[in-house]
Amino acid sequence: MISIILPTYNEVENIRVIVANLLRLLEKENIEGEIIVVDDDSPDGTAAIAMGFIEKYPVSVYVRKSDRGLSKAVIKGFELAKGDVCLVIDADLSHPVEKIPAMIRPILEDKCDMTVGSRYIEGGGWEDFSLVREIVSKMAGFLAKGITTLSDPTSGFMAIRKNIINEMKLDPLGWKIVLEVAVKGKPRIKEIPILFGERKKGRSKLGFKAQIDYIRHLWHLYCYSYPVVFQFIKFCIVGISGLFIDTAVLVALVEYVSFDPRFAAIFAFIAAVTYNYTFNRAWTFEQGKRIKIVSGYISFVLVCIVGLTIRIGVMHLLIKYAEMDKSPLYIIASLLGIISATIFNFLGSRYLVFSKLFFK
Numbered sequence: 001m002i003s004i005i006l007p008t009y010n011e012v013e014n015i016r017v018i019v020a021n022l023l024r025l026l027e028k029e030n031i032e033g034e035i036i037v038v039d040d041d042s043p044d045g046t047a048a049i050a051m052g053f054i055e056k057y058p059v060s061v062y063v064r065k066s067d068r069g070l071s072k073a074v075i076k077g078f079e080l081a082k083g084d085v086c087l088v089i090d091a092d093l094s095h096p097v098e099k100i101p102a103m104i105r106p107i108l109e110d111k112c113d114m115t116v117g118s119r120y121i122e123g124g125g126w127e128d129f130s131l132v133r134e135i136v137s138k139m140a141g142f143l144a145k146g147i148t149t150l151s152d153p154t155s156g157f158m159a160i161r162k163n164i165i166n167e168m169k170l171d172p173l174g175w176k177i178v179l180e181v182a183v184k185g186k187p188r189i190k191e192i193p194i195l196f197g198e199r200k201k202g203r204s205k206l207g208f209k210a211q212i213d214y215i216r217h218l219w220h221l222y223c224y225s226y227p228v229v230f231q232f233i234k235f236c237i238v239g240i241s242g243l244f245i246d247t248a249v250l251v252a253l254v255e256y257v258s259f260d261p262r263f264a265a266i267f268a269f270i271a272a273v274t275y276n277y278t279f280n281r282a283w284t285f286e287q288g289k290r291i292k293i294v295s296g297y298i299s300f301v302l303v304c305i306v307g308l309t310i311r312i313g314v315m316h317l318l319i320k321y322a323e324m325d326k327s328p329l330y331i332i333a334s335l336l337g338i339i340s341a342t343i344f345n346f347l348g349s350r351y352l353v354f355s356k357l358f359f360k
């Protein structure tokens with residue numbers, strides 16, 4: 001059986017037509033299927049119209065009352081689906097329903113686990129040309145190149161074997177669920193060419209917020225795909241901002257409390273280390289929050305002190321044996337020291353401080 005998931009928000013002008021089109025297709029192609037409308041309590045009464053189909057047809061309607069969101073609605077649809085294959089399609093008549101047999105066949109024949117309707121492979125395209133939409137869509141696809149080989153990762157038209165979904169923990173953050181499933185579930189994917197039609201009725205919900213959400217989603221998926229690289233990037237971001245804290249405390253103590261700069265540097269170091277620990281625990285390392293605060297902190301301080309020793313040690317070696325004591329070479333020596341210390345601090349944090357050793 002096929003479960004067709006239809007996410008809707010304010011589609012009062014389209015819902016009747018799309019459901020009727022889907023029912024007609026199921027009958028014509030002799031496909032056993034159910035249609036699940038997942039509506040986010042649209043104020044325009046979309047759900048009420050969809051309910052009109054329930055009695056006579058294999059249609060069910062689920063109304064989500066809070067927390068609007070396309071991905072969340074689709075995930076709800078996956079949960080409710082009884083079929084072996086789930087197909088997701090937009091309700092605004094943008095996606096060609098006649099392609100549904102081509103979308104599900106390769107999965108039923110076990111040639112792949114997932115199919116995605118693509119505008120950017122041979123045979124696919126846009127029915128009505130809209131330069132802005134196409135640029136936004138191409139740009140969004142380009143940004144996802146590092147994590148997927150899909151030609152059209154922002155497509156909302158997809159089908160997938162249900163058991164792949166069952167095994168996954170889906171993050172409902174993103175606008176379009178295709179990328180989430182493709183990256184995390186690693187299914188065998190086949191792209192199916194589609195002609196994408198611009199909606200004729202109602203308004204697109206792809207606003208500014210959805211685009212920001214897309215960028216946040218991409219960031220999460222990049223972090224997921226390249227955990228060490230992105231942890232290191234986060235670690236460096238925290239480290240660089242920590243340098244500002246360090247300098248601010250130093251200047252404040254010297255200027256306002258008349259501390260000796262070398263004495264003030266001790267407090268500046270403590271402030272920066274505390275700041276770095278807090279943010280690395282909350283943000284850089286996924287499991288950070290499971291770390292015992294105090295013992296994790298102590299080990300982090302120790303790692304940083306060893307890091308500082310490494311920084312000065314590397315500097316000392318370069319000055320002594322590579323004669324890097326004259327300006328500007330000593331600055332390069334110092335930078336190389338900082339790089340070595342950063343790498344050490346990162347490895348120490350990842351494999352010691354934020355490891356299972358200090359779990360609560």
Ligand SMILES: Nc1nc2c(ncn2[C@@H]2O[C@H](COP(=O)(O)OP(=O)(O)O)[C@@H](O)[C@H]2O)c(=O)[nH]1
Nearest residue numbers: 007008009038040069070073090091204205206
């Ligand atoms: N349930 C639910 N459906 C949504 C939401 N946002 C959009 N949709 C539906 O998702 C599909 C695609 O949305 P649309 O606004 O056409 O996006 P676009 O094609 O990228 O401009 C349509 O069927 C919408 O009704 C939402 O927050 N909740």
Ligand SMILES: [Mg+2]
Nearest residue numbers: 090092094199
């Ligand atoms: Mg649309």
